[in-house]
Amino acid sequence: MRFIPNTDQDRKEMLEFLGIKSIKELFKNIPEELLLKKNLKIPKGLSEIELVREMRLLSEKNADLEHYSCFLGAGAYHHFIPAIIPHLTGRSEFYTSYTPYQSEASQGLLQTIYEFQTLVCELTGMDVTNASMYDGASALAEAMIMAFHITRREEIIISKTIHPEYREVVKTYAQAKNLKIIELGYENGITSLEELGKKVSDKTAAVLIQNPNFFGSLENVKEIERIAHKNKVLLVVAIVEPTSLGLLKPPGELGADIVVGEGQSFGNPISFGGPYLGFMATKDKYMRKLPGRLVGATTDSKGRRGYILTLQAREQHIRREKATSNICTNEALCALAATICLVSLGKEGLRKVAELSTKKAHYVFEKIKGIEGFEEVFSSPFYNEFVIKCKDTKKINQILLKERIIGPLELERYYPELKNHLLFCTTEMNSREEMDELVNILRKIK
Amino acid sequence: MKLIFEKSKPGRMGISLPDCDVPEKKIEELIPKNSLRSELRLPEVSEAEVVRHYTKLSTQNYGIDTGFYPLGSCTMKYNPKVNEEIAELPGFRSLHPVQDEELSQGALELMYNLEKILCEITGMDGFTLQPAAGAQGELAGLMMTKAYFEHRGERRTKIIVPDSSHGTNPASATLCGYESITIRSNEKGTVDLKELKKVLDGEVACIILTNPNTLGLFEEEILEITHIAHKRGALVYCDGANMNAFLGIARPGDMGFDIIHLNLHKTFSTPHGGGGPGSGPVGVKKSLVPFLPKPTIEKEKDRYRLDYDRPLSIGKIKTFYGNFGVMVKAYAYLRTLGPEGLREVAENAVLNANYLMKKLKSYYYLPFDRVCMHEFVLSGKRQLEEGVHTNDIAKRLLDYGFHAPTIYFPLIVSEAIMIEPTETESKETLDEFASAMIRIAKETEENPEIVKTAPHPTAEGGRTHPSTKGGRRRLDAVTAARRPNLRWKKLDK
Numbered sequence: 037m038r039f040i041p042n043t044d045q046d047r048k049e050m051l052e053f054l055g056i057k058s059i060k061e062l063f064k065n066i067p068e069e070l071l072l073k074k075n076l077k078i079p080k081g082l083s084e085i086e087l088v089r090e091m092r093l094l095s096e097k098n099a100d101l102e103h104y105s106c107f108l109g110a111g112a113y114h115h116f117i118p119a120i121i122p123h124l125t126g127r128s129e130f131y132t133s134y135t136p137y138q139s140e141a142s143q144g145l146l147q148t149i150y151e152f153q154t155l156v157c158e159l160t161g162m163d164v165t166n167a168s169m170y171d172g173a174s175a176l177a178e179a180m181i182m183a184f185h186i187t188r189r190e191e192i193i194i195s196k197t198i199h200p201e202y203r204e205v206v207k208t209y210a211q212a213k214n215l216k217i218i219e220l221g222y223e224n225g226i227t228s229l230e231e232l233g234k235k236v237s238d239k240t241a242a243v244l245i246q247n248p249n250f251f252g253s254l255e256n257v258k259e260i261e262r263i264a265h266k267n268k269v270l271l272v273v274a275i276v277e278p279t280s281l282g283l284l285k286p287p288g289e290l291g292a293d294i295v296v297g298e299g300q301s302f303g304n305p306i307s308f309g310g311p312y313l314g315f316m317a318t319k320d321k322y323m324r325k326l327p328g329r330l331v332g333a334t335t336d337s338k339g340r341r342g343y344i345l346t347l348q349a350r351e352q353h354i355r356r357e358k359a360t361s362n363i364c365t366n367e368a369l370c371a372l373a374a375t376i377c378l379v380s381l382g383k384e385g386l387r388k389v390a391e392l393s394t395k396k397a398h399y400v401f402e403k404i405k406g407i408e409g410f411e412e413v414f415s416s417p418f419y420n421e422f423v424i425k426c427k428d429t430k431k432i433n434q435i436l437l438k439e440r441i442i443g444p445l446e447l448e449r450y451y452p453e454l455k456n457h458l459l460f461c462t463t464e465m466n467s468r469e470e471m472d473e474l475v476n477i478l479r480k481i482k
Numbered sequence: 483m484k485l486i487f488e489k490s491k492p493g494r495m496g497i498s499l500p501d502c503d504v505p506e507k508k509i510e511e512l513i514p515k516n517s518l519r520s521e522l523r524l525p526e527v528s529e530a531e532v533v534r535h536y537t538k539l540s541t542q543n544y545g546i547d548t549g550f551y552p553l554g555s556c557t558m559k560y561n562p563k564v565n566e567e568i569a570e571l572p573g574f575r576s577l578h579p580v581q582d583e584e585l586s587q588g589a590l591e592l593m594y595n596l597e598k599i600l601c602e603i604t605g606m607d608g609f610t611l612q613p614a615a616g617a618q619g620e621l622a623g624l625m626m627t628k629a630y631f632e633h634r635g636e637r638r639t640k641i642i643v644p645d646s647s648h649g650t651n652p653a654s655a656t657l658c659g660y661e662s663i664t665i666r667s668n669e670k671g672t673v674d675l676k677e678l679k680k681v682l683d684g685e686v687a688c689i690i691l692t693n694p695n696t697l698g699l700f701e702e703e704i705l706e707i708t709h710i711a712h713k714r715g716a717l718v719y720c721d722g723a724n725m726n727a728f729l730g731i732a733r734p735g736d737m738g739f740d741i742i743h744l745n746l747h748k749t750f751s752t753p754h755g756g757g758g759p760g761s762g763p764v765g766v767k768k769s770l771v772p773f774l775p776k777p778t779i780e781k782e783k784d785r786y787r788l789d790y791d792r793p794l795s796i797g798k799i800k801t802f803y804g805n806f807g808v809m810v811k812a813y814a815y816l817r818t819l820g821p822e823g824l825r826e827v828a829e830n831a832v833l834n835a836n837y838l839m840k841k842l843k844s845y846y847y848l849p850f851d852r853v854c855m856h857e858f859v860l861s862g863k864r865q866l867e868e869g870v871h872t873n874d875i876a877k878r879l880l881d882y883g884f885h886a887p888t889i890y891f892p893l894i895v896s897e898a899i900m901i902e903p904t905e906t907e908s909k910e911t912l913d914e915f916a917s918a919m920i921r922i923a924k925e926t927e928e929n930p931e932i933v934k935t936a937p938h939p940t941a942e943g944g945r946t947h948p949s950t951k952g953g954r955r956r957l958d959a960v961t962a963a964r965r966p967n968l969r970w971k972k973l974d975k
Contacts (some may be wrong), residue, residue, distance in 0.1 A: 120496075120532060128548075130509040144949070151486055172606060212625045307575055309806055334959070379486045
């Protein structure tokens with residue numbers, strides 16, 4: 037086997053050194069009745085040629101965004117990935133390393149994480165952030181638990197305009213932790229302030245919202261913040277499409293206590309849903325309540341700047357059952373891709389990506405709502421996703437597919453009340469030609 | 483080295499983007515002015531500078547590709563290159579998770595097959611690939627435990643963990659609202675049956691065991707343990723971090739474990755990426771299958787579909803279906819190895835560990851002197867008598883070009899040094915590493931100062947690993963924690 041360097045001769049010498057006759061003797065502590073007498077029933081091993089052939093065939097059974105145009109977002113966004121990103125994350129010194137426990141041999145990765153932390157703070161307008169989380173949804177669930185630890189209150193209010201899968205993940209974590217989830221309805225595509233006013237109480241730990249929300253609409257964050265803080269309730273804002281932060285006011289400026297989000301849009305392929313990276317940022321005063329790895333700057337014994345994993349007293353390997361979370365492995369390599377993407381874009385580039393995404397969405401929105409049978413649903417301002425009501429959404433998507441277009445999300449899948457509603461998405465990847473073609477096809481549908 | 487922010491200069495740009503091809507509108511006409519941010523302080527650097535910056539940083543990082551990485555419990559084996567290429571195929575990399583499942587049949591087939599292979603390797607009846615890492619798998623496993631007992635109308639509030647367990651075990655238990663009961667290990671380093679029986683009452687939901695345990699020792703009484711647990715109605719959970727030890731040799735399912743999580747980024751060769759992405763699939767026995775996270779992947783004739791209609795499921799623990807890109811690599815690895823290959827992995831991993839253990843045991847204290855599995859734990863307590871701590875030994879290893887083992891874990895061994903060589907290392911590498919360890923043991927007696935002040939990144943002799951060459955000396959961890967500096971604040975000015 038090509039991954040094992042020991043030869044028969046090596047093994048013979050090693051066994052002699054150990055004073056035993058066969059490798060079997062090393063397994064003598066396993067009860068005889070447990071030792072497998074036959075080979076595992078799994079497919080036989082393949083050569084590299086056969087493997088690549090088989091895997092390529094398998095991959096070609098999928099319809100991918102390099103061969104289809106795409107108007108689907110819903111929590112996974114098709115953005116431009118500059119060629120330098122795979123080249124740099126493909127440096128094997130990065131990707132074949134472990135969590136940087138030995139800081140003196142891991143300065144490279146530690147510095148990139150410190151840069152990542154700086155970038156996330158700047159984008160979100162928060163004081164402090166960690167080295168990344170599994171994804172946006174689990175980051176939101178961890179934010180809920182953090183809010184419980186801070187307030188010791190057991191009710192969580194969550195807006196229905198949050199990504200439905202995020203809400204499911206939050207529910208799963210809440211159930212385990214015995215926290216009570218209260219859902220908040222929406223009006224005109226944004227969280228109902230009236231309902232929030234009624235449901236918030238001195239039992240509420242936090243209000244969880246997403247901005248821009250699942251429908252692409254901009255929430256009235258300032259007003260939600262006012263209601264939350266009046267009741268000493270924490271405000272948690274989730275950012276699922278983080279390119280929006282190139283244009284929109286950072287949640288920190290709007291008074292958020294914890295900001296979480298999904299960083300996939302920054303340089304990470306859409307990859308059938310993962311690996312992505314979550315982020316989580318908060319105010320200085322809650323620093324020690326954060327879950328996950330933190331990298332800090334320090335100096336070496338010669339006074340030179342260096343980086344190190346720090347504040348580990350919060351973590352599971354030290355605190356065990358009293359830890360802030362059980363998370364250890366995070367998504368360092370995805371965070372590195374995001375870091376390289378963000379610094380490459382820079383202030384002009386990120387703003388441009390956000391503007392292109394917005395302008396294209398509004399362009400195609402205007403065109404579609406001008407077609408007979410296609411209606412605007414919510415009048416709230418939106419970023420790069422929007423909702424359209426029409427007839428027979430399934431048929432529309434089938435027709436689009438024939439033209440090699442992966443069409444919008446049929447919202448009924450997540451919102452039974454939104455039958456015949458479609459959620460469209462555009463990014464800088466959608467050309468005008470593509471959008472005009474989409475509109476032409478929709479126009480012809482009877 | 484400078485931060486990327488310190489290299490910024492107004493007017494530089496690292497990316498080219500197309501001009502806006504739709505009729506230009508002012509952004510203020512589309513988004514209300516009071517929602518727009520006033521400034522965005524991202525660095526401005528050119529593409530070439532970005533490439534040089536991160537390439538240079540990569541050279542200051544120790545990876546398996548540049549050296550031996552005997553980090554115990556982490557299974558730092560070689561990460562096959564072809565798997566990286568396969569995960570980059572457009573049909574995998576550029577696949578939208580929300581598109582109709584008819585358009586993703588290849589991906590679902592891969593996941594379905596991977597689940598089946600993992601079932602066979604572990605002896606389990608069902609698997610979920612959703613968890614993003616081992617710790618999240620563990621959490622999912624305990625959530626299923628909780629749902630299982632709730633469904634049966636039983637109230638159980640406790641989880642038993644041995645004192646040698648990973649910190650994630652009790653931390654996951656807390657996240658599920660369980661109380662953790664820690665039991666002492668016996669003089670052989672394994673579970674003390676008497677201790678276990680004492681605390682194993684009707685309130686115990688689950689016993690979490692790592693097998694082989696974190697000392698690298700097989701739990702010889704595993705059949706007895708799972709038997710008495712089941713007799714009292716409790717489940718037994720296997721922390722599968724150490725699965726590399728008996729791939730194709732024995733199966734946790736046959737040992738009586740009800741639940742297991744695997745770490746694809748350990749046992750199945752997917753790279754750790756400097757701390758993720760990982761993947762932590764969870765396997766369960768039949769009685770727990772209804773509680774698996776949803777959706778599950780089902781096969782009907784030649785089609786694969788996602789099944790969300792699972793009323794007893796614990797729900798979702800991650801968006802979409804898990805870390806798919808990692809699954810692709812693990813699947814490619816398993817297809818390469820086949821049954822014989824897997825067995826060879828375990829045999830050589832165990833042989834390498836025992837060989838290295840015997841080479842070192844006359845120089846370092848070996849608290850449990852018996853045949854080990856894929857890893858073993860030494861103690862630096864002999865060296866401590868000379869004032870040299872295990873942390874110093876770890877740092878000194880860098881001067882000899884090696885990454886340090888896992889240190890100060892498990893907690894039950896003082897000054898622990900946990901070494902896992904893996905099967906992908908040659909006898910020559912093991913011999914060189916042993917020489918370095920022996921030299922350090924001698925230095926501890928003859929010149930302890932050089933060990934205590936390590937690393938010496940400019941040390942003569944040219945052994946220093948490239949990642950540390952000319953790099954940092956010992957970093958000040960105390961100040962880092964006392965006065966946290968977690969981001970570059972000059973941006974604020």
